[in-house]
Structures are given as C-alpha cells and as structure tokens.
Amino acid sequence: MQTPAGGASPLSRPVGLSEPSQNPLLSVRHLSTDFVSLDKTKKGAEVAHALEDVSFEVCPGQTLGLVGESGCGKTTTLMSVMRLLSAAGRITAGEVLLDGVDLLDLSEREMRRYRWKEMAMIFQGAMNALNPVVPVGDQIREPILLHELMDRPEADRRVEELLDLVGIAKSRKDQYPHQYSGGMRQRAMIAMALACEPRLLFADEPTTALDVMIQAQVLELLKHIQAELGLAIVLVTHDLGVIAEVCDSVVVMYGGVVAEYGPIDAVYNTPQHPYTQLLLEAFPDLNRPAETLASIPGTPPRLNDLPPGCRFGPRCPKYWGFCSEQKPRLVEVTSMASRQAPFLQQHWAACHLLEEVASPATVKEND
Amino acid sequence: MDTQTTCAGGASQRKMEAQQTILEVRQLHKHFPVRQALVDTLLHKPGKTVRAVDGVSFSIGRGKVMALVGESGSGKTTIARTLIGLEEPTSGEILFDGQMLDDSRRHTRDEPKTPARISLKCLRLRAQMVFQDPYESLNPRATIFEIVAEPLEVHGIAKEAQEREKRVTTALEEAGLRPAADYFLRYPHELSGGQRQRVVIAAAMALEPELLLADEPVSMLDVSIRAEILNLLRELQRRRGVSILFITHDMGTVAYFADQLAIMYLGRIVESGETFQVLRNARHPYTQALLSVVPVPNPRLRRQRMILQGETPNPVDIPSGCRFHPRCPLASERCRHADPELREVEAGHQAACLLVG
Numbered sequence: 001m002q003t004p005a006g007g008a009s010p011l012s013r014p015v016g017l018s019e020p021s022q023n024p025l026l027s028v029r030h031l032s033t034d035f036v037s038l039d040k041t042k043k044g045a046e047v048a049h050a051l052e053d054v055s056f057e058v059c060p061g062q063t064l065g066l067v068g069e070s071g072c073g074k075t076t077t078l079m080s081v082m083r084l085l086s087a088a089g090r091i092t093a094g095e096v097l098l099d100g101v102d103l104l105d106l107s108e109r110e111m112r113r114y115r116w117k118e119m120a121m122i123f124q125g126a127m128n129a130l131n132p133v134v135p136v137g138d139q140i141r142e143p144i145l146l147h148e149l150m151d152r153p154e155a156d157r158r159v160e161e162l163l164d165l166v167g168i169a170k171s172r173k174d175q176y177p178h179q180y181s182g183g184m185r186q187r188a189m190i191a192m193a194l195a196c197e198p199r200l201l202f203a204d205e206p207t208t209a210l211d212v213m214i215q216a217q218v219l220e221l222l223k224h225i226q227a228e229l230g231l232a233i234v235l236v237t238h239d240l241g242v243i244a245e246v247c248d249s250v251v252v253m254y255g256g257v258v259a260e261y262g263p264i265d266a267v268y269n270t271p272q273h274p275y276t277q278l279l280l281e282a283f284p285d286l287n288r289p290a291e292t293l294a295s296i297p298g299t300p301p302r303l304n305d306l307p308p309g310c311r312f313g314p315r316c317p318k319y320w321g322f323c324s325e326q327k328p329r330l331v332e333v334t335s336m337a338s339r340q341a342p343f344l345q346q347h348w349a350a351c352h353l354l355e356e357v358a359s360p361a362t363v364k365e366n367d
Numbered sequence: 368m369d370t371q372t373t374c375a376g377g378a379s380q381r382k383m384e385a386q387q388t389i390l391e392v393r394q395l396h397k398h399f400p401v402r403q404a405l406v407d408t409l410l411h412k413p414g415k416t417v418r419a420v421d422g423v424s425f426s427i428g429r430g431k432v433m434a435l436v437g438e439s440g441s442g443k444t445t446i447a448r449t450l451i452g453l454e455e456p457t458s459g460e461i462l463f464d465g466q467m468l469d470d471s472r473r474h475t476r477d478e479p480k481t482p483a484r485i486s487l488k489c490l491r492l493r494a495q496m497v498f499q500d501p502y503e504s505l506n507p508r509a510t511i512f513e514i515v516a517e518p519l520e521v522h523g524i525a526k527e528a529q530e531r532e533k534r535v536t537t538a539l540e541e542a543g544l545r546p547a548a549d550y551f552l553r554y555p556h557e558l559s560g561g562q563r564q565r566v567v568i569a570a571a572m573a574l575e576p577e578l579l580l581a582d583e584p585v586s587m588l589d590v591s592i593r594a595e596i597l598n599l600l601r602e603l604q605r606r607r608g609v610s611i612l613f614i615t616h617d618m619g620t621v622a623y624f625a626d627q628l629a630i631m632y633l634g635r636i637v638e639s640g641e642t643f644q645v646l647r648n649a650r651h652p653y654t655q656a657l658l659s660v661v662p663v664p665n666p667r668l669r670r671q672r673m674i675l676q677g678e679t680p681n682p683v684d685i686p687s688g689c690r691f692h693p694r695c696p697l698a699s700e701r702c703r704h705a706d707p708e709l710r711e712v713e714a715g716h717q718a719a720c721l722l723v724g
Binding site: 279 | 661662
C-alpha cells in the first residue's frame with residue numbers, strides 16, 4: 001500500500017464550507033490521484049491524472065450520488081477514499097476527513113481499523129466479489145471475527161440477524177454463492193458491508209447487472225437500511241435514473257474532475273455545466289419520448305492524454321478559445337442560496353462560461 | 368449462382384410483391400431439454416424441459432420498430448435466435464414476408480420448390496442480427512473492411528473488388544463512420560465501444576436487409592454513446608425503411624424508439640400494442656409494476672413504486688394457471704387455475720390477464 005504524498009498539506013477550504021449546520025461525516029477536499037505506469041519499453045513513467053481536485057461532503061443519513069461515464073474516475077474516487085488503490089495509484093493531494101480525522105494521514109495499520117468498522121463498501125459485480133468456495137454466511141462473518149468484535153457463536157447470531165435484515169432466509173447461510181440468484185448475491189454483499197456496523201457505506205454500481213425489478217428491490221433495501229441505521233451512503237452509478245430516485249445530492253464527474261455538484265433537484269432541474277445538460281438530454285425518459293435524443297459527439301478523454309484546459313472542451317458545444325487555455329474552477333452557481341448554507345446545499349459547477357457571472361467572492365481561493 | 372435472383376426474384380420484384388407484414392410469428396415454442404443425471408436416466412425418470420419460449424405470436428409491420436421487453440430469462444433473446452435460425456423452434460411457424468421459413472432446407476440457397484416457403488439462407492440474406500456486446504461480436508483479428516465485407520462474401524454478392532469496396536464504403540458511411548476509407552485497415556481494438564457498435568450495424572446493413580434483429584444493442588454502452596446509436600438505428604429505419612425487432616430490458620429506450628411494444632414474462636407475451644397505448648394505459652399488473660420501477664431521471668417525479676417480491680420463477684417449473692399469479696398483487700383464486708390468453712382491451716392493444724378485458 002502506497003503512502004499518500006502531500007496528503008498532510010492542508011489546502012484551503014472552499015468558501016461556504018465554513019459553519020455547516022449539520023456536520024458532514026465524510027468530507028473529501030481537493031483530492032487528486034495519479035496512476036503511474038512503469039512501462040519498461042518507454043523512457044520514464046507515464047502518468048495518468050485519474051482524479052484532480054475532487055471535493056464533496058456527505059452527512060449522516062444522506063445519500064450522495066457519483067455519476068459519470070466509464071473511466072471518469074467514480075470508482076477511483078471510492079478506492080482513494082478507502083485507500084485501496086492498486087500499486088500504480090498515488091494520492092498526490094487533498095484531504096479525506098472522516099469525522100474530522102484525515103484518513104490520508106493514517107498508517108496502513110490504523111487505516112485497517114477504519115475499513116469495515118467505520119466505512120464499508122459494496123463492490124461492483126456481486127457475481128465476482130464473493131468467494132465461490134466459501135459459504136455465504138462464513139463470508140459475512142469474516143469481517144466480524146477479523147475485527148474481533150464478538151466471539152464465534154455471537155457472530156453466527158449476528159450473521160443470521162444481518163441476513164434477516166437484507167431479506168434472505170437464515171437457512172441459506174450455509175449455501176454457496178452459486179446457489180444464490182443475482183439479486184440475492186447483491187443482498188449478501190450488502191449484509192457483509194453492514195457486518196461491522198459502519199457509519200458510511202460506499203456502493204459501487206450496486207444494481208448495474210440486475211434486472212429492473214431486482215434493481216428496485218435492492219434500492220428499496222438500501223433506503224430501508226439507511227432509515228433504520230442512519231447511514232451515510234455514497235452511491236456510484238452511471239444511471240441518471242437511479243441517482244434521481246434515491247440521492248439527496250449528486251456529483252457529476254467527467255474525465256477525473258467534478259463537472260457539477262449540488263442538491264439533486266438543483267442539478268437535475270437547473271443543470272449549469274454543458275456536460276450535465278447534454279447528459280440529461282441524452283438519457284431516454286419514459287415521460288418524455290423526445291423526437292431525437294441529444295448525443296455528445298466524440299469520446300471521453302484518455303486519462304494519460306488529457307486535453308489542455310477544460311477536459312470536456314473538445315466535445316463541448318459551447319466551446320470557445322479560452323476553454324483550451326485554462327482549467328475551469330469550481331464556482332458556486334446558486335446566488336439564491338445563502339452563503340451560510342452548508343456546502344451540501346450549494347450548487348457548484350466547473351465551466352468558464354459560469355465564472356464570469358459568478359461573483360468573485362464565491363470563487364475558490366488558492367487554486 | 369446469383370443469390371439475389373434465386374432468393375426472392377430480385378429486389379425490384381421483391382418490392383412489388385411486398386407484404387404489409389414483414390415478419391409474423393405464430394404460436395412459437397422453444398423448449399430446451401435439461402441435462403439429466405445419469406441415475407435419473409437409468410431410472411427412466413421423465414426429463415425436464417426449460418420452456419424458454421412458450422407460445423408466442425406477434426407480427427411486425429414493414430418499416431416498423433417493434434420492441435420486445437422483458438427481464439432476463441423471459442425468453443426474448445431465444446425468440447431472436449430462433450427467428451434467425453440459430454435455434455430450431457420446437458413448434459410454431461415463422462413467416463417472413465408472407466413466406467414460411469423452411470427449416471428443413473437449412474443449407475440450400477436455391478429457391479424452394481414450393482414458392483410460399485423461404486429457406487434459411489435466403490432469410491439470413493434479408494434479415495440480419497445486431498448482437499449485444501460490440502466487444503465480443505467482432506473478430507479481433509479481422510480488419511473493419513473484412514468484417515463488413517464478410518456477409519457479402521458469404522452470400523456471393525458484389526464479387527468484383529470495386530463493387531465490394533463501394534458497398535462496404537456505403538455501409539460504413541451510413542453507419543456514421545466517415546470517411547469510410549480511414550477505417551478499412553483498422554482493427555476492432557483500435558475503435559471505441561460506440562464505433563464498434565457502428566461497425567456491427569454496418570456489417571448487418573451491408574446486405575441491405577429488410578429486417579434487423581437488434582438484441583440489446585445499446586445496453587453495453589455509455590449514456591452519451593447510447594443516444595448516438597439509437598439515433599443511428601432510427602435514421603436507418605426512416606431512410607432505408609428497414610424494420611427492426613428491438614430487444615431490450617430498458618423501458619426508457621422503448622418509449623423513445625418503438626412503434627409497437629410487447630412485454631414478455633416467462634416465455635409468454637403478457638401485453639402488447641402500440642407503444643403509447645401500452646405506456647399510457649398499461650392493463651396487465653406485470654406491465655404496471657415494470658413501468659412503476661423504471662427509474663425516472665427527474666427527482667421531482669419520485670413516485671410510489673409497485674415492487675414485486677421475489678424473482679421470476681424458473682422456466683423449468685412454470686406456475687399453474689396464470690404464470691404471473693404467485694407474484695401478482697391482484698391474484699385471485701381463479702388465476703391459479705385458468706391460463707389467460709391475450710385478449711383485446713382496446714383496438715390494437717392486448718393483455719393476457721383474467722382481470723381485464
């Protein structure tokens with residue numbers, strides 16, 4: 001496991017982050033992650049800037065959605081926060097504050113105490129995330145025993161409790177993953193994530209491979225668990241519909257940066273970034289059978305070959321010369337929201353077209 | 368032998384005799400035997416079958432788009448595979464352009480003796496399939512030119528190099544890969560997912576088919592790319608008059624794309640009709656539930672969802688009576704015993720439920 005470089009250097013907080021009414025449980029600030037590929041055939045290392053200056057907050061009992069297309073850095077964000085990046089990953093800047101503690105400052109040993117107990121993850125693809133040769137119940141019990149939270153018989157009772165919570169019959173705890181259907185495996189994954197009573201749950205595409213009815217069941221289950229346990233949830237998906245159904249706030253990512261961030265209603269109904277606008281128009285909606293769907297020409301950028309300036313520039317219909325010269329900063333776009341409102345209530349977007357109208361006071365300092 | 372003249376008497380004649388219905392399916396069944404344990408075979412236990420498609424009838428009008436919607440295991444892919452001859456139907460009839468598919472003559476491309484029949488080879492010249500995963504359905508070792516030219520080669524069309532190149536160029540450019548010559552010598556791995564799906568569509572369109580069977584053509588693609596491919600298919604349908612059987616699990620795409628809609632559950636069509644009729648006035652409880660759980664990309668439209676409990680039963684043990692009754696919130700005693708047929712609920716709109724119609 002790599003040690004985060006520069007994680008200790010405190011960066012200025014975005015304006016508006018001060019004095020939130022509800023303390024955020026997780027606060028990610030200016031997080032940047034690189035992937036370094038050590039290709040021996042080439043001279044020197046190739047660096048892909050997978051994440052750059054990503055900031056967001058989640059409060060207890062709330063759900064934050066991370067949405068974007070494949071390769072936009074959604075999963076990398078989760079892996080950086082959990083500090084589970086592969087060997088090539090380097091966190092180069094930023095802070096990840098969990099209840100005030102910067103996770104990037106912790107040693108690997110200390111970090112281990114946080115995983116599962118404080119924050120747990122439902123991994124992408126429940127089919128592959130479970131061990132095929134270990135009974136499901138034993139897999140759910142494993143983190144409990146590992147953290148020495150209780151003894152074996154007590155842990156067994158806890159497993160039954162957890163299975164009950166996610167709607168799986170207790171009698172099935174000795175069965176193997178292949179005896180479970182896709183929806184049940186996903187439920188088992190959720191039970192496992194809840195085993196050590198975390199306060200924060202990361203769900204990486206939890207419903208992607210599932211049928212729409214099973215997807216609805218799983219989302220309903222997540223909502224139910226959240227209401228019962230007061231969890232904060234970070235939901236990663238590429239499905240704008242799923243985000244709209246369950247999230248309180250949303251981060252729209254593009255090419256490793258935050259394009260737009262704000263309360264769900266503001267982002268969906270008054271999208272400010274051209275990418276968000278197009279993405280919403282490109283998404284087929286049952287209630288709006290449009291004549292033609294908006295399409296976004298081109299493809300998302302490769303992270304080792306990023307365009308200069310705004311990363312969305314080459315595909316943006318509102319592109320102008322300045323876009324390729326300078327990176328846009330994340331600026332606050334809702335003038336109506338009071339300055340004292342918590343960061344969560346504010347609506348931010350990173351586009352040069354918005355910078356002119358945004359008041360200079362709201363522009364983040366120290367960029 | 369020139370396939371074009373043998374297969375349907377040439378394109379001009381084809382047009383003159385064109386039927387209003389391009390494809391008609393009558394009472395199609397496809398059952399797969401389940402492999403038995405040796406002991407069971409020795410004991411002469413009756414073998415089990417998966418009734419993947421269990422009595423499906425529908426028709427597609429010429430130039431129309433029909434969507435088959437259902438969850439996994441509902442039999443929608445099996446229908447497409449049976450239509451194009453990748454599976455032999457257990458029973459039932461498939462009529463293409465008024466001619467019955469003659470499965471016994473799988474490998475001939477001659478005109479069958481009885482004029483009202485069409486051989487599989489002829490059908491495959493006039494109907495083409497677009498598969499789900501553009502990462503797996505392209506030969507990684509063939510160039511784009513070879514991939515798009517292959518169907519022409521198989522059917523012995525455009526044998527001259529110049530003519531073949533012209534047809535490949537047209538197909539690629541119609542699929543939005545312009546200029547086509549830039550793509551000729553490239554390999555699938557050099558293309559993005561959206562471009563690959565365009566190549567798949569170009570290869571299917573190279574034969575100028577009358578019917579496209581598109582099996583979840585956009586489910587593997589990102590949202591922004593998905594819209595491009597849907598717009599492309601729609602453009603092909605409008606400009607070339609190609610009919611499309613569109614197989615999907617995504618209601619949102621259907622609303623945008625299809626003229627007609629058929630909802631499948633456990634190997635049967637439970638509701639069908641014009642898309643707007645079914646979406647606005649869904650009568651079958653399964654359709655209603657399915658529509659209520661489709662995520663709507665608007666947080667102001669969050670609504671009460673009708674979430675069905677449990678999962679689709681195994682098609683080996685199909686429930687008695689109405690096959691939906693164990694999960695149906697409205698099921699009554701009658702539903703346990705009587706198997707409802709599709710009945711008209713309004714003009715052009717059918718539902719298979721005892722409680723409606």
